[in-house]
Amino acid sequence: MEQDLVAFARDLLHGPETTVGTATSGGTESILMAVLAARDASPRGSVAAARPSMVLPSTAHAAFRKAAHYFGVRPVVVDVDPVTYRAKPGAMARAIDDTTILVVASAPSYAHGVIDPVPAIAAAAATRGVRCHVDACIGGMILPFLDGVRPWDFAVEGVTSVSVDLHKYGYAPKGISLLLHRTPALRRGHYFATADWPGYTMLNTTAQSTKSGGPVAAAWAVARVLGHEGYAALARSARQACLDITRGVGGIPGIDVVATPDSTLLALSSTRSGDVYLLADELADRGWFVQPQLPYAASPATLHLSLSAATAPLVPEFLSALAEAADTVSSGPQLTVGPGIAGVLAALDPASLTDAMLDGLLAASGVSAPTDGSGLALPRRMAPINALLECARIPLREALLLAVLDRLNRPAAASDQESCLFGR
Structure with missing residues (x-):
């Protein structure tokens, strides 16, 4: 079942026949294993092996910081474009040095829902002989079914690995993700084996020794039922919901879309400082959960929306609740810290x-x-x-x-x- 899912994802992401993959417990573990595989592939005695680093845009998922913390890899964080919130390929290329084991791009970024310029980033990495990982945990089961998407997957030369979650837009139960590598040799670093103790020989594909087959079986069953046509219909519906909300927000005073979305994620900001947090509470009172995101670098405080096919028929209702919440917040006192x-x-x-x-x-x-x-x-x-x-x-x-x-x-x-x- 696991290899059926890998083959399905390989074909979706334009992987060559050499593509291999591993099921993990979620996007974070997929990212952890991608970083570990890159770190442990560095030649012994090299500068990269002694002081490994990875280059990532400031919008890369927090799991990369977690991987850096766990595995002793220094994160080299590069600012993104302050208008589009996409990674800047030139700045990423300049950040690569002899210690770099991995370069990261997002498809799309979680915080703003935009796709980084993967071809230019992957080319810069390949020129220096460095791996390039594309984090498509939240986009990997949406983007293949949308038209006009900028290149981001294995069709791009230089992309060496891609992570894609099946428990997000694969509509499978938590927690199941796939980490795909272009070749078996690229994957080898996150495998583990030891016979150096008196018990059973330990042999693992991921961080976990004990892995439930339930999430894999559930994802396999969902993929069998939906197939390409089912996923395509769901993707189009979710994308339309995103576009409809983007247009609708334009008519609500005091609220803006931070970046033009490439997929099904939206970030909303408020004109008045602190209002996004009050908006989140007001929307919760009206039965809507949105996720506040604290300000970081050039990005203001925002409300994050992850939109699925289930959102589409509820867009008018959500926009009405958002407008009502915005009116309540704007007519009240400003939220401040004394x-x-x-x-x-x-x-x-x-x-x-x-x-x-x-x-x-x-x-x-x-x-x-x-x-x-x-x-x-x-x-x-x-x-x-x-x-x-x-x-x-x-x-x-x-x-x-x-x-x-x-x-x-x-x-x-x-x-x-x-x-x-x-x-x-």
């Missing part, structure tokens, strides 16, 4: 963050935490917390998020009998 809290955030050392400090910051955002240091519950309306995070510099944002994640994942106090599932 100067006292802003001063604390400016002075706070991320490494010194304690539970007590976190509780104080959360209290300033309207979140009360248990006094015993146990878990906490996030509020229904998240705008004040998002505004606080926006005010913090990136290292502090990350420290705050990790601290909150830790607090959200603590068991109830031993004395809390009602919260204990099993009793005593």
Whole structure:
């Protein structure tokens, strides 16, 4: 079943007969394995093996930063065009050096929904003898079925690997993704084997040893039912929903589409600072989930929309809710972080963050935490917390998020009998 899916994806992505692939648990694992395979292919004793780096646009998925953190690969982050939000091939090419093991492009980028200029980026990588990975986790099952799409897949010379998720626009249950390589030799680095212990010989294709066959079987069944015609119809429907919302947003005061979408993802910004967070809460109150994205480099704070075929018949309803939410937000007070809290955030050392400090910051955002240091519950309306995070510099944002994640994942106090599932 896994190899049936690989063959299906190979043909969709114009892979040569030598193309091979591996099923993973999701896009993040596919990206992790692509980086690992590139890192471990560096010749021993080379500069790249000693100090590996990868060149990526600032809009590349966060999973590449995760891979860099896990595998000791230095991320060389290159600014994108501040208008189109696409990677700049010239700047990417100049960033490649003797330590570069991988160059990354997105098809499309998650944050803005645009396709990077893959041919120029892949050519720059190939000229230096470096691999080029295209992250098509969210576009790989949409773009092959759309007309007029800029080149991005294995049809582009120099593209050595592509990741594509089947649990997104492949409409399979979570979590199933495919990592495809142009040749078996390119894939070898993320395989693992060891016989250097007294137990069973360990032999793995991905990071996981134990892998459920359920997601693979489910994806196989969905692909068998839908086939090319089914996927094409779903892709066209999702794309039309994206275009319709793009046009509709043009008639709503105070809201803009940040970048012209190439696929089915949209990023919306607000004229007034902080309003996107209030809009997210207002839309949630009306039954619509949208994802706030904090500002980064030239990109403002945005609302992210991932549109599927299920969205198409609901576009008028969504636009009505968005217009209503925008009117509510614009007629209300502007969301701000007080100067006292802003001063604390400016002075706070991320490494010194304690539970007590976190509780104080959360209290300033309207979140009360248990006094015993146990878990906490996030509020229904998240705008004040998002505004606080926006005010913090990136290292502090990350420290705050990790601290909150830790607090959200603590068991109830031993004395809390009602919260204990099993009793005593």
